Amino acid sequence: xxxxxxxxxxxxxxxxIINERLHGVANKPNxxxxxxxxxxxxxxxxxxxxxxxxxxxxxxxxxxLESCLDAAVAVEILHNFTLVHDDIMDRDxxxxxxxxxxxxxxxxxxxxxxxxxxxxxxxxxLKTEHVDLxxxxxxxxxxxxxxxxxxxxxxxYEGRFDIGLNQYLEMIEKKTAxxxxxxxxxxxxxxxxxxNERAILVEYSRQLGNAFQIxxxxxxxxxxxxxxxxxxxxxxxxxxxxxxxFEHANASIRETLWQIIHQPDITDADVMKVRDLLDACGTxxxxxxxxxxxxxxxxxxxxxxxxxxxxxxxxxxxxWILMRKS
Amino acid sequence: xxxxxxxxxxxxxxxxIINERLHGVANKPNxxxxxxxxxxxxxxxxxxxxxxxxxxxxxxxxxxLESCLDAAVAVEILHNFTLVHDDIMDRDxxxxxxxxxxxxxxxxxxxxxxxxxxxxxxxxxLKTEHVDLxxxxxxxxxxxxxxxxxxxxxxxYEGRFDIGLNQYLEMIEKKTAxxxxxxxxxxxxxxxxxxNERAILVEYSRQLGNAFQIxxxxxxxxxxxxxxxxxxxxxxxxxxxxxxxFEHANASIRETLWQIIHQPDITDADVMKVRDLLDACGTxxxxxxxxxxxxxxxxxxxxxxxxxxxxxxxxxxxxWILMRKS
Numbered sequence: 001x002x003x004x005x006x007x008x009x010x011x012x013x014x015x016x017i018i019n020e021r022l023h024g025v026a027n028k029p030n031x032x033x034x035x036x037x038x039x040x041x042x043x044x045x046x047x048x049x050x051x052x053x054x055x056x057x058x059x060x061x062x063x064x065l066e067s068c069l070d071a072a073v074a075v076e077i078l079h080n081f082t083l084v085h086d087d088i089m090d091r092d093x094x095x096x097x098x099x100x101x102x103x104x105x106x107x108x109x110x111x112x113x114x115x116x117x118x119x120x121x122x123x124x125x126l127k128t129e130h131v132d133l134x135x136x137x138x139x140x141x142x143x144x145x146x147x148x149x150x151x152x153x154x155x156x157y158e159g160r161f162d163i164g165l166n167q168y169l170e171m172i173e174k175k176t177a178x179x180x181x182x183x184x185x186x187x188x189x190x191x192x193x194x195x196n197e198r199a200i201l202v203e204y205s206r207q208l209g210n211a212f213q214i215x216x217x218x219x220x221x222x223x224x225x226x227x228x229x230x231x232x233x234x235x236x237x238x239x240x241x242x243x244x245x246f247e248h249a250n251a252s253i254r255e256t257l258w259q260i261i262h263q264p265d266i267t268d269a270d271v272m273k274v275r276d277l278l279d280a281c282g283t284x285x286x287x288x289x290x291x292x293x294x295x296x297x298x299x300x301x302x303x304x305x306x307x308x309x310x311x312x313x314x315x316x317x318x319x320w321i322l323m324r325k326s
Numbered sequence: 327x328x329x330x331x332x333x334x335x336x337x338x339x340x341x342x343i344i345n346e347r348l349h350g351v352a353n354k355p356n357x358x359x360x361x362x363x364x365x366x367x368x369x370x371x372x373x374x375x376x377x378x379x380x381x382x383x384x385x386x387x388x389x390x391l392e393s394c395l396d397a398a399v400a401v402e403i404l405h406n407f408t409l410v411h412d413d414i415m416d417r418d419x420x421x422x423x424x425x426x427x428x429x430x431x432x433x434x435x436x437x438x439x440x441x442x443x444x445x446x447x448x449x450x451x452l453k454t455e456h457v458d459l460x461x462x463x464x465x466x467x468x469x470x471x472x473x474x475x476x477x478x479x480x481x482x483y484e485g486r487f488d489i490g491l492n493q494y495l496e497m498i499e500k501k502t503a504x505x506x507x508x509x510x511x512x513x514x515x516x517x518x519x520x521x522n523e524r525a526i527l528v529e530y531s532r533q534l535g536n537a538f539q540i541x542x543x544x545x546x547x548x549x550x551x552x553x554x555x556x557x558x559x560x561x562x563x564x565x566x567x568x569x570x571x572f573e574h575a576n577a578s579i580r581e582t583l584w585q586i587i588h589q590p591d592i593t594d595a596d597v598m599k600v601r602d603l604l605d606a607c608g609t610x611x612x613x614x615x616x617x618x619x620x621x622x623x624x625x626x627x628x629x630x631x632x633x634x635x636x637x638x639x640x641x642x643x644x645x646w647i648l649m650r651k652s
Contacts, residue, residue: 034478085441089434108415111437112477115411118444119470126463133460137452144445151438152360 007316010309011052017065018051019043021073025120037101037113038120041080044096049317051076053180053208054187056317057201059310063191067129071136071190074125075183078140081117082147082179084110089155118144128190136186143182150174157238161246161258168243169210177209200305204298204314211294212321214240218287219324221275230271233261240290241283249281295322333642336635337378343391344377345369347399351446363427363439364446367406370422375643377402379506379534380513382643383527385636389517393455397462397516400451401509404466407443408473408505410436415481418561444470454516462512469508476500483564487572487584494569495536503535526631530624530640537620538647540566544613545650547601556597559587566616567609575607621648 005013026038051072058068086092087100088110094100102110125140126133153171157163184205188198217239220232232239242261246254257277260270278284295318305311331339352364377398384394412418413426414436420426428436451466452459479497483489510531514524543565546558558565568587572580583603586596604610621644631637 031475031478031482033482034475081441085437089437107433108481111411111415111440112474112481114437115407115440115444116471116474118441119467119474122448122463122467123471126460126467133463134452137448137459137463141445141448141452145442145449148438148442148445149357149360152357155434155438156357156359 007313007320010313011320014052014055015048017069018048018072018076019045021069022076025073025077025124033105033109034112034116037084037105037109038116040104041084041101041113041117042077044098046096048076049212049321050079050179050183052317053183053205054190056310056314057184057187057193057205058191060201060305060308060314061188061191061193061197062308063187068187068190070124070127071186072183074121074123074128074140075179075186077117077121077124078144078182079179081114081121082151084114084117086151088114089151125186130190132189136189139182139185139189143178146174146178150176150178159236159238161238161242163238163243165240165243165247168238168240172213172240173206173210176213177206180205180209180212197305200301204301207294207298207301208318208321211291211298211318214287214294215291215322215324217241218284218291221271221278221284229268230266230274233271233274234266236261236266241278241287244286245278245281245283248283248286249277253277253281291322295319333639333646336639337646340378340381341374343395344374344398344402345371347395348402351399351403351450359431359435360438360442363410363431363435364442366430367410367427367439367443368403370424372422374402375538375647376405376505376509378643379509379531380516382636382640383510383513383519383531384517386527386631386634386640387514387517387519387523388634389513389519394513394516396450396453397512398509400447400449400454400466401505401512403443403447403450404470404508405505407440407447408477410440410443412477414440415477451512456516458515462515465508465511465515469504472500472504476502476504485562485564487564487568489564489569491566491569491573494564494566498539498566499532499536502539503532506531506535506538523631526627530627533620533624533627534644534647537617537624537644540613540617540620541648541650543567544610544617547597547604547610555594556592556600559597559600560592562587562592567604567613570612571604571607571609574609574612575603579603579607617648621645 022042025042026035028035054068054072054075055065059065083095084101087095088102088107092100093103100110101113125137128136130136150171150173154175157168157171181202184201185198188201193201217232218241220230220239221241223229242257245257249257257274260266260274263270298318299315302311302314348368351368352361354361380394380398380401381391385391409421410427413421414428414433418426419429426436427439451463454462456462476497480501483494483497507528510527511524514527519527543558544567546556546565547567549555568583571583575583583600586592586600589596624644625641628637628640
């Protein structure tokens, strides 16, 4: 077709390609207790941002779509592994409006499905035809170790409100942004990026990932978002908002916040109150600024790359993530 | 030194080399909640059979010790990953006379330590200097998937006594022998094996692994072994012995066995009774023959390799495993 497709249409197209490939990842019937949960996870849908980052990073430096698809699938499988195991560790019962694996089956099944997903991720990564497969596999591997470190820090910080903002940001960078950085770096390498292009795309994803996570924390405070209002607070999760407030609010606000979040049951009215307090001490404005700052930095970086449809899509991806409601 | 060292001394030497390398695997201090359990696991000791198989397989085809040490370490780390996650799934509280990770810390810590061990295993595997790192990484990866399948089958068969002997043997081959086969195959490739040598060494490890597992089941029935007498039966684990007995014993023996193993508490006297029944229906003799058959086949295979100290050590490894008491 000669008509220019829109950003949304292209993203939908990439998602379709990825979903089709993911559909073939675990097509063995037996053992059922292993492949059924693996399929359940991989076919749950989602925004597929990480494989899209592989694709766009590859294309932004002149690479071909087909050359990076196995790696794109690998990164998405890896992401799903982290979700399955994190859900056990965080005792989350729902994910994308469906029961989590350990809830639908049991913990043993979820541990094993996650383990299998890691190996399946490597299986697809290793299909990549590239002269330096070792470099790609090293980035993938060292990235997983960082993601584990991030998850460990997240658990260590649980229930602690003496965590500084920088510590918290370092944690979310490892836990969330790192996988996006892996995606961009591997896509860039497959696409034939030079060192400068590669560094730009990795840094772009660092900013994108951190902005994405802070935005996620902010969405929790919006009644009109797709997330359940105040779900983080109700589940006593720390977010950047609370970390900032405990570091910067006055003693009276801190005391009130502390009391609310330590109640056994937190109501919508409590969350409203928390939001007002976070607003009063400047936390909501600060977080909004932090998101914007990262989006601006990412856009600035992209301008150093040659113009292309993929570069343009990477620009639009930033706005899309900023505007998202869930 | 000019004196010829014995088999035991050489094994001790290899173990020392592996242990020293394992000591350096997780030397980062933070996050403590991640690296501390990882170190705890890697420094627990053990027979280090899998890395020794990498080393001996490499040397048996003319390869150098140094060339396969990273891969040997990788295989041992991978093995430890399976132990940590299996212990959670099987709710085992003790391993090598120490608390298991999920018992000493908690489940989240153990899940994460296991995940990190997989990535650390790949990290070491990828250090291997070899022209076809992709082939080595593929074998490692597809092996992990098989091990996951084996573990899934093990869980599926739990509490079921309608499992046939062949199904059971297929399961233990994936769950136990597969990792030994990976070890030998990777060692052989690094050592520069031709296709025939490689096939021999893989098959050797298949026989060794299966013999090892059946021997393990038999040791459980010996009062003089290092294992707690009847620990498998007391923990209601199926073993080859029970699978065979339920397939081959007469109705009366099956009925008595069924009653004993379904008691809430199983005493030493019950285990004695089980052993007498397994003896009466020929199961103990059958299992002993199955071990011997595999040991003989493995020795037969080895004779096709050129003579070398490593080939001799692989021979002796079979006897050592057969004679072991724990």
